[in-house]
Amino acid sequence: MTHVIIRGNNGRRHEVDFEKADISVEVFVNEQNVELVIEALDEGRPWQKKRFALVSLPRSDFDKAMADAARMRTSSIKAVE
Numbered sequence: 246m247t248h249v250i251i252r253g254n255n256g257r258r259h260e261v262d263f264e265k266a267d268i269s270v271e272v273f274v275n276e277q278n279v280e281l282v283i284e285a286l287d288e289g290r291p292w293q294k295k296r297f298a299l300v301s302l303p304r305s306d307f308d309k310a311m312a313d314a315a316r317m318r319t320s321s322i323k324a325v326e
Contacts, residue, residue: 249283249298261298279307 247263266285273280278301285296 247283249300261296263296266296274304277304278302279304 246265247268249261251259253259261283263283263285266287269282269284269286271282271284273282280302281298281300283298283300287295290296
């Protein structure tokens with residue numbers, strides 16, 4: 246089950262639960278940032294109620310995390326279709 250949970254500066258928890266919906270994942274990369282856009286493919290929902298998550302990370306932190314994961318024997322990175 247795909248979901249995203251973040252905790253904001255105010256300490257409040259925000260959750261996007263995609264349940265069993267099909268999702269699309271887009272990755273945008275430039276020299277400074279990596280952005281992940283995850284969106285539920287809910288055909289029946291109006292556009293203003295679509296479930297989505299946008300994650301923007303500094304490129305250097307993302308690169309370091311991926312390099313660390315690649316060096317581990319058991320990787321926590323999984324691609325599922």
